[in-house]
Amino acid sequence: MVERYVMSIDQGTTSTRCILFDHGGRLVSVAQREHQQHFPRPGWVEHDAVEIWRNLQRVVPEALSNASVDAAQISAIGIANQRETTVLWDRRTGVPLSRAIVWQDTRTAPLVEDLRKQPGDAFFLDHCCLPPSTYFSAPRIRWLFDNIDGLERRARDGEVLFGTIESWLIWNLTGGADGGLHITDATNASRTMLMDIRTLTWDEALMDFFGVPRSMLPAIRSSAETYGEARSVLPGVSITAALGDQQAALFGQTCFSPGEAKCTYGTGSFLVMNTGTDLVRSRHGLLTTVAYKIGDQPTVYALEGPIAVTGSLVQWFRDRLGLIHSAPEIETLARTVEDNGGCYIVPAFSGLFAPHWRSDARGVIVGLTSYITKGHLARAVLEATGWQTREVVDAMNADSALALKQLKVDGGMTSDHLLMQILSDVLDVPVVRPLVHETVSLGAAYAAGLAAGYWPDLQILRRNWHRAAQWLPDMDPERREGEYASWKRAVERSLGWIQPPEGS
Amino acid sequence: MAGPVQSIERAAAILRLLAGGPRRLGLGEVASSLGLAKGTAHGILRTLQHVDFVEQDPATGKYQLGAALLHLGTSYLDVNDLRSRSINWADALAARSGESVRLGTPLEGKVLVIHHVFRPDDTLQTLDVGALLPLHASSLGKVLLAFGATPSGPLMETAPEAYTRHTLVHPDDLNRALGEIRELGWGAEVQEMSMGEAGIAAPIRGQGGLVVGAIGVSGAVERICEAKGRPQPALITVLRETARAISRDLGAARW
Numbered sequence: 130m131v132e133r134y135v136m137s138i139d140q141g142t143t144s145t146r147c148i149l150f151d152h153g154g155r156l157v158s159v160a161q162r163e164h165q166q167h168f169p170r171p172g173w174v175e176h177d178a179v180e181i182w183r184n185l186q187r188v189v190p191e192a193l194s195n196a197s198v199d200a201a202q203i204s205a206i207g208i209a210n211q212r213e214t215t216v217l218w219d220r221r222t223g224v225p226l227s228r229a230i231v232w233q234d235t236r237t238a239p240l241v242e243d244l245r246k247q248p249g250d251a252f253f254l255d256h257c258c259l260p261p262s263t264y265f266s267a268p269r270i271r272w273l274f275d276n277i278d279g280l281e282r283r284a285r286d287g288e289v290l291f292g293t294i295e296s297w298l299i300w301n302l303t304g305g306a307d308g309g310l311h312i313t314d315a316t317n318a319s320r321t322m323l324m325d326i327r328t329l330t331w332d333e334a335l336m337d338f339f340g341v342p343r344s345m346l347p348a349i350r351s352s353a354e355t356y357g358e359a360r361s362v363l364p365g366v367s368i369t370a371a372l373g374d375q376q377a378a379l380f381g382q383t384c385f386s387p388g389e390a391k392c393t394y395g396t397g398s399f400l401v402m403n404t405g406t407d408l409v410r411s412r413h414g415l416l417t418t419v420a421y422k423i424g425d426q427p428t429v430y431a432l433e434g435p436i437a438v439t440g441s442l443v444q445w446f447r448d449r450l451g452l453i454h455s456a457p458e459i460e461t462l463a464r465t466v467e468d469n470g471g472c473y474i475v476p477a478f479s480g481l482f483a484p485h486w487r488s489d490a491r492g493v494i495v496g497l498t499s500y501i502t503k504g505h506l507a508r509a510v511l512e513a514t515g516w517q518t519r520e521v522v523d524a525m526n527a528d529s530a531l532a533l534k535q536l537k538v539d540g541g542m543t544s545d546h547l548l549m550q551i552l553s554d555v556l557d558v559p560v561v562r563p564l565v566h567e568t569v570s571l572g573a574a575y576a577a578g579l580a581a582g583y584w585p586d587l588q589i590l591r592r593n594w595h596r597a598a599q600w601l602p603d604m605d606p607e608r609r610e611g612e613y614a615s616w617k618r619a620v621e622r623s624l625g626w627i628q629p630p631e632g633s
Numbered sequence: 634m635a636g637p638v639q640s641i642e643r644a645a646a647i648l649r650l651l652a653g654g655p656r657r658l659g660l661g662e663v664a665s666s667l668g669l670a671k672g673t674a675h676g677i678l679r680t681l682q683h684v685d686f687v688e689q690d691p692a693t694g695k696y697q698l699g700a701a702l703l704h705l706g707t708s709y710l711d712v713n714d715l716r717s718r719s720i721n722w723a724d725a726l727a728a729r730s731g732e733s734v735r736l737g738t739p740l741e742g743k744v745l746v747i748h749h750v751f752r753p754d755d756t757l758q759t760l761d762v763g764a765l766l767p768l769h770a771s772s773l774g775k776v777l778l779a780f781g782a783t784p785s786g787p788l789m790e791t792a793p794e795a796y797t798r799h800t801l802v803h804p805d806d807l808n809r810a811l812g813e814i815r816e817l818g819w820g821a822e823v824q825e826m827s828m829g830e831a832g833i834a835a836p837i838r839g840q841g842g843l844v845v846g847a848i849g850v851s852g853a854v855e856r857i858c859e860a861k862g863r864p865q866p867a868l869i870t871v872l873r874e875t876a877r878a879i880s881r882d883l884g885a886a887r888w
Contacts, residue, residue, distance in 0.1 A: 595753035
């Protein structure tokens with residue numbers, strides 16, 4: 130019998146990956162392409178949506194040929210994507226109307242500050258469970274309307290489509306201007322600031338408020354169902370899942386029960402806890418979000434602590450400072466010293482996300498003396514990820530009845546053993562990595578495979594989860610508290626750096 | 634202490650000269666620029682050409698820096714880089730084999746374990762990244778020795794330690810085993826480091842086919858080996874596929 134596989138497409142912040150998984154949830158083939166990051170101004174981050182679509186067209190055949198797999202052996206396609214990144218394109222030509230504005234982009238900060246004053250956080254929390262932030266999509270649509278001549282009018286005339294990246298890719302995969310499906314899933318829609326997360330429908334009040342016409346919004350579908358067949362790249366193969374990358378990772382870690390949580394370490398890092406079918410409101414700076422919705426089963430919700438800059442701090446250290454040649458070398462450099470030498474880096478490049486939510490923060494390096502070497506800086510880079518995780522874990526523990534007893538981790542940075550040890554040390558709990566560290570891709574594959582009948586149920590998927598590595602805490606409690614206190618003082622120094630323009 | 638070696642100083646000056654501009658240089662230009670006799674310059678250039686540090690244009694006879702020199706600084710592969718680039722494949726190998734997986738690189742006459750994936754049965758296991766294994770008694774070490782990733786000379790001069798009665802301690806035995814590993818493309822260790830344990834390993838190649846590390850599967854001898862005490866062919870196949878996949882990602886040509 131010919132072996133069949135599920136194809137997962139992970140369209141991430143820095144690269145597009147295509148991975149094939151077998152019945153055992155084992156990785157069979159992988160192909161990857163990075164795309165260019167555009168930083169046209171301080172705080173602006175853009176991608177070229179066409180480049181991303183082209184990369185997808187390349188990595189899919191590469192993944193097939195790497196494992197000598199035929200398109201007919203693919204049971205289903207699942208898509209996981211960088212969330213909140215905003216693409217507007219012409220319905221007739223399929224041409225994007227600007228570069229995609231990426232989730233890290235802070236250009237909407239002045240608008241967001243206004244929203245927090247008037248109508249105020251409560252209005253938004255009430256309608257979509259999100260506080261206004263530069264992180265989400267709707268303020269970006271407003272910004273584009275206000276900054277591109279005639280765009281708002283064209284949108285009102287029905288000529289413009291909006292989508293996060295999964296919408297853009299599915300539309301192109303299913304025919305594009307020639308009848309492509311314009312859809313999104315509930316997890317991605319929950320990050321737009323336009324959806325009522327109880328009913329999973331576009332919210333009239335929010336659409337009115339941001340001036341977003343319904344005709345440009347995709348149809349909201351569940352995270353796992355047959356959306357339609359691909360007409361290009363893999364013609365005839367069904368697309369049966371789409372999830373935001375962090376929700377996909379939660380799914381890939383098989384956190385199917387309330388209280389189960391994971392943290393994914395990539396460009397940013399995201400602690401997500403399943404809260405079951407209950408919609409839990411955070412009192413400590415976490416977001417309420419849709420975890421997943423399988424077909425017509427009840428919606429499962431999650432609490433999430435997003436950290437904007439973790440892996441991207443390492444990339445900055447590599448690409449902008451040139452102190453290392455490859456990201457993993459940060460570990461080699463950090464191991465040249467015993468400790469941080471008193472130096473702390475708060476990477477508030479996009480302001481601070483959870484639990485602070487301060488768009489007026491900017492990055493700081495504190496504690497510099499002539500003693501500090503690049504080794505100390507490298508250690509401070511890794512520790513920044515550790516302490517930022519500690520802050521969101523503290524918030525999660527404060528919001529939830531059960532304290533986290535171990536941290537399940539995944540993502541590219543989990544190959545950094547020093548970082549994993551730092552995490553265990555600062556959290557004072559075991560840190561556990563599962564056998565498939567490409568959990569984002571695995572989660573999209575799981576959802577797609579469930580919808581396509583490739584896997585029968587969640588229980589089967591749970592049995593695929595195995596521990597691949599574990600790190601145990603090994604830090605003097607007094608030192609831990611002292612370092613945490615220093616970190617908090619460093620964070621204070623990052624706040625309030627961006628000031629409102631004169632006279633506002 | 635001996636003074637500087639003049640010919641090496643001159644060779645360095647020639648390399649600096651060739652690196653200094655975009656243009657290829659003729660023998661006369663090199664010699665006159667450095668105040669050397671043509672014969673001396675020619676001798677040094679030919680030696681540099683021999684080790685691929687310098688290339689001569691066949692049409693004009695002029696010289697430029699060679700490709701080997703350009704790659705000299707980049708052939709170094711950081712061990713954390715190697716782990717990061719192997720992690721997906723090492724995970725898949727552990728999942729397929731049901732056994733623990735380790736990656737090793739040479740370090741000062743030992744094997745440094747740079748990556749470790751637990752046996753996927755969720756029993757209590759401890760990470761041994763950073764541990765050192767003996768070259769002659771581990772499958773990882775024997776593969777590194779066989780493919781020249783670390784010199785075997787020093788090992789042959791001292792009497793290698795016998796961990797069990799199966800450990801290869803005699804230079805002839807070890808040399809024969811290394812020759813076999815080169816022929817097969819993989820190596821095994823059957824109760825050579827500890828009784829009841831066995832392992833198999835295959836080389837990981839980087840740019841230019843250079844062996845930069847080894848990846849191995851290890852576990853109880855009755856699971857790794859068949860009844861006859863030889864490693865299971867199915868295990869060898871998945872191991873070698875994994876090693877090839879990592880090598881391909883590291884830029885080794887198909888081999």
